[in-house]
Amino acid sequence: MTSVSSSTSSTSTTSSASSSASSVTTTGTTTSTSIDWSALITAAVNAKLELATTISTTITSNEAKVTAYQTLQTDLSTLYGGLSSLATSVVNSLATNAFATRSATLSSTGDVSASSALSMSVSNGAATGGHTLTISQIATAQKVVGTSQSSQTAALGYSGTFSLGLGSGSTADITVTSTMSLQDVVDAVNAQTSTTNVQASIVQVSSGSYEMVLTGTEDAADITYSSTSGDDILNKLGVTDSSGAFTDALQKAQAAEFSLDGISMTRDTNDITDVLSGVTFNLLQATPDGATLNISIGADxxxxxxxxxxxxxxxxxxxxxxxxxxxTASDGTASSxxxxxxxxxxxxxxxxxxxxxxxxxxxxxxxxxxxxxxxxxxxxxxxxxxxxxxxxxxxxxxxxxSAQTKASSSQLSVVNTGTSPQSFTLDLTVDSSGNLTSASVGGDSSLFTISGTTIIGNAGTAYAGMAFTYSGTTSQSITVTSTSGIATQLYQIAKTYSSSSGALQTLITNLQDRDNVLQQKVDDIESAATAYQTQLQTQYANYQAAIESANNTLTYLKALLNSSSSN
Structure with missing residues (x-):
């Protein structure tokens, strides 16, 4: 990169000979243009990095594919998630599929507003059908009131203890002192409501007229009261008479009486949950004679x-x-x-x-x-x-x-088909006491878990998500037959391909693993190139130093020759 040439003529003692006797040419920094060491190093290093650039292009291409596969994976997950309510159709109170949802409509016959007399809710899996309801009376809680008091905040001057409760439930002692007001007595009663199920309140009848009201928090139960010491507080307040009986019952405690499809029933509450499975009635008012409420329950x-x-x-x-x-692009090839x-x-x-x-x-x-x-x-x-x-x-x-699962025996009830229904023969074993002890398929009893009379397919098996109840008392083999509807098939396809062990994830993982290997190669190449760059910088620095030293020597020799010639 640096050339140094010299020609020396035969020795002469003349000045002109001496002047032309030596000729030195150099590309060094002293007598000619400088070498662009940086450009030389960059070119050499870039040559080393060309393979890394090619590999990085492959990594970028793979990353684009990974992103595309992940988009497909996400879209498939959304697809099967949305299909879950259509993929199964078992109807029971635990079912969450669209076929198990229920809706109810109310109408009335006669002089009654259906919505004023009844409200109701229907749970998943409730039996469909029509019903008629009449309400003779609604359940009520007992409510009693005392006599008028002139102030709700002035001290009453009464001192005593009384016991309060509701029906056969718990009671609590409530102590009143002479400094307590009507409001203080109400507060003392309400402080024990969680125990007594009796609430107290004050009604302002008119200016300077206040009455205490006691109300049971549960229907169809009477308020119980007894004075245990000191003043008979409730008698003093006009709530009870001298015999201990309530003087003014604003509302008596009574049970709800109604008739469903001609069957007369009584309940201690207006919230009826035990008449129709999955249906809650809230009785609001009695229906007039000759009026009926018409209920229709159907699939939503x-x-x-x-x-x-x-x-x-x-x-x-x-x-x-x-x-x-x-x-595709305009030339018919794949779009970029x-x-x-x-x-x-x-x-x-x-x-x-x-x-x-x-x-x-x-x-x-x-x-x-x-x-x-x-x-x-x-x-x-x-x-x-x-x-x-x-x-x-x-x-x-x-x-x-949806998926449909049926059993050859009515003693085996399908609780859930799962989203991957199977057809198989279920061998059930019952012990001498009539208890279900195992359920197996082809001799393998590890596929199901037994809990009482319930048979549940174990996770990780082909029967995961399937569940049955067995009402039989003897061992037997029962054929279970399942079919898959369109939504079930789509669900299974989308879930299988998008799962963490599915084909898309395998492709994603393989590309990511390949990219990790390629990235390591890039890192190794770049590391080697950096080391090579350092090596060249050191080497060329030495070259530069040698050139500068040679130039200095040439300058010295020329000065020496010129000095000799002049002498």
Whole structure:
């Protein structure tokens, strides 16, 4: 990089000879232009880094694929999450699927407003059907009042202790001193309400006229009272007479009396929860003679409609993500953003979903629900068609969409089918006392857990999510048969592919593992390049120092030669 040349003529003693006897040429910093050491080093190091750049491009491409796979994974998770309420159809109080939801309508016959006489709520799985209800009387709590007092804050001057309670429940002693006012007595009673179930209040009848009211907090139970020492406080306040009986009962304690479908019943509360399973009645007022309340309990089909609409939205979101990965440029090649163009797993998922959508189950297809593909191959829903078939053939829709599980014996009741229903023979063993001891399939008893009469499929097995109850008292083998509707099939496909052990996650993990290996190579190359750069900087610094030293020597020799010539 630095050339130094010299030519020396034959020795001469003349001045001109001496002047031309030596010629030195250098590219060093002293007599010529400087070498751009930095440019040389950069070029050499960049040559080393070219492979790292190529590898980094591969890493970036892989990261784009990972992001695309994760989008598909997320969209599939959303899809199967939205399908969960359609994938099963077991009807019981614990069921959360759309087919188990219930709604109730009230109407009346005769001179009564249904909403004024009754309110009600219906739980999932309640039996559907119609009922008639009449209310003879509603349950009430006892309420008594004392005589007028001139002040609610002035000291009463009474001193004594009395016992207060409700029905056969707990009682509490309440002590009154002579300095206590009517308000103080009320406060003392209310301080014990959690024990006595009796509340006190003050009613201002008019200016300078106050009366204490005692009310039971539970219906159909009488207030109990006794004076235990000192003044008879409630008698002094006019609540009781000399015999201890209440002087003025504003409301008597009574039970609710009503008739459901012609069956007369009595309850100590207006909140009736034990007449129809899953149904709560709140009795508000008695119905007049000849008037009835008409109750209709049915499936809440609006929940099914909403779930189907959600499915359409979620399916199209996933499909749009797939289509984005199949986009082409103007020349017919894959678009630069379509990093999964031609991906086999993505194609397999779409094929599986579309095959499920084209299924016929129970003689019905998705077209019967009002589902169809538009010109862009997106799902569309005709809500009027869906509403129509839900009102005329709910059982058919249930079979078309959801999992169905049946047992060959009425002694085995299906509690839950799970979202991956199976068909199998369940071998049940009962001991000599009639207790269920095991449930097995093909001799394997580790697949189910027994809890009393309940049989639960264990997590991690094919039977996870399935549950049964057994009412039999003898050992037997029962055939369990399951079918999968469209929603169940779609649910299983979406969940399987998007799970932490599914095909998409495998692809993601493999790419991330590959990127880790490639990144390590990049790091190694960059580390080696940095070391190489340091080596070159040291080496070229030595070159520069040598050149500068040589230039200094040449300068000295020239000065020496010139000095000799001049002599």
């Amino acid at each position: 089909t609006s929940q099914i409609e909403s779930a189907v609409e959600t499915f359409v939205t979620n399916y199209n979101t996933f499909r749009d993500a797939v289509m984005a990965q199949q986009a 953003s379509a990093v999964l163009f031609g991906d086999g797993t993505m194609r397999d998922i779409m094929d599986a979903l579309q095959n499920a959508l084209s299924s016929t189950v129970g003689g019905l297809t998705m077209a019967d629900l009002g589902l169809s593909f538009n010109e862009n191959n997106e799902l569309e829903l005709d809500t009027s068609t869906l509403s129509g078939i839900l009102s005329t053939n709910l059982s058919g829709v249930t079979t078309l969409l």
